[in-house]
Amino acid sequence: MFSQTSEYALRVIVYLAGCDGEPATNQVIAAGTLVPRGYLAKVLQTLSRSGMVKSQRGLHGGTILARDPKGLTLFDVVQAVDPIRRIESCPLALLAHGKQLCPLHTRLDQAIGGIEKVLRNSTIADLMESKSKHQPKTLCEPPPNHPKRKPNRTAR
């Protein structure tokens, strides 16, 4: 249901929220989120354009989250990269329908509205904590020996 771009953008934002303002290089973010480097550059560019992250070049450069995770919702992130679009008028452009939706598109729009509600009600800060001791943390450290999941957040 969610595009790869949305999934990646959410991982990146959660990752940066966990860095507490310390700039992270693309290499480190890619390793911590398992987002391919080329795709990551594209996602960061879009997030930067929306003002959600700030990047700085140079020796101690990197990307930081530019928004407070407590005020930033999953919906904000998804809308910045691959917006959820409500059905606002007849997709068939039937003149007889105008702005009124038929039962089919009313139902489909209700379903989309439900997604929107869940995403609006969750902040990035909410994702930083597990709800129970059995729930794993978002982007938890991978096992140290695992081939594809080596770098950790402090390595830069």
Add this chain to the structure above:
Amino acid sequence: MFSQTSEYALRVIVYLAGCDGEPATNQVIAAGTLVPRGYLAKVLQTLSRSGMVKSQRGLHGGTILARDPKGLTLFDVVQAVDPIRRIESCPLALLAHGKQLCPLHTRLDQAIGGIEKVLRNSTIADLMESKSKHQPKTLCEPPPNHPKRKPNRTAR
């Protein structure tokens, strides 16, 4: 949020439900649903494979709905052509997560579950009637003079 294929399949099923068992040719269905002919053939093939519609060739051939609209949900149709997939295990395949979802993917799965619920609770029969006198009917007849929306359901 919904793919073009799902949207088209839903239109086709609603259209066929309105034909009350009378076979409709591809030409007529395409005109009544505004689904491009090539795309329609593909969608009908998938729906036929799932047993949702039946097609018969020949002079009086065409496609009919093979299921009772009262027992056929929007979810059934979407699942037949472009299935909604719940998040059942960590998309990052983090070994530490296993089958347990982190807060991010729990939330995303909740959103997808919400969509599933709305679609499961709506039958095709529900879509055949408007909820108020102001609501237009699903796939209502287009205005007769409109260039792209001429054919009607009885023409074959």
